[in-house]
Amino acid sequence: MQKRFEGEITGHSATLFTYALDHATNVGGYVAMESFEGALHGRTGTFNFTHSATTSGDDRKDESFVIIPSSGTGQLTGITGTGGLTDESDGSHSIWFDYDLPA
Template identity: 65%
Template structure:
């Protein structure tokens, strides 16, 4: 089954993490806690742990995110985890990865498996899509 929706970031809280040992690279690594709100066939909210190595000035970097989603897909309610990552060289999005974490579904989404995608319009609108199966 395929569903789509849009989302917005409701909170964005940078979190300091100091690795041991600290290793300096040309691109700083950061961690952010986010809350997202979803609308459309994907409706609900997510708590997101977002890690990136990103050069703000050049707009170049890579992120890795783990999300805990609570809401509904096409009207079926529950919760599950999904992970995604992508790289940008400043104006593009490449090397994308997106997976629903097996065994993480609850409620009417118990047993969910699949993949998904995120796209961003020129005006900044964020879209999410899931291609999933349920038992």
């Protein structure tokens, strides 16, 4: 899966995504690993992150979102942190990062 990012984070990612879902009830879960290339608040480079969640139908729970340590390059070298993903009502997704970068 390919993703494009716009806003405070711009660029693209390649995503390995797998899920197990009962389509009749929308109960299940997913795991994903992404390799991002672009800019985060104006600092350019690459980094990897993982995310996962489960659902009992209408919710997201058991969420995990982690930037992979030592995966940053360029001006994103040394990035660490977490983040999150929100499903929007129009079917799009919003992503946020709570990260630290060396000065």
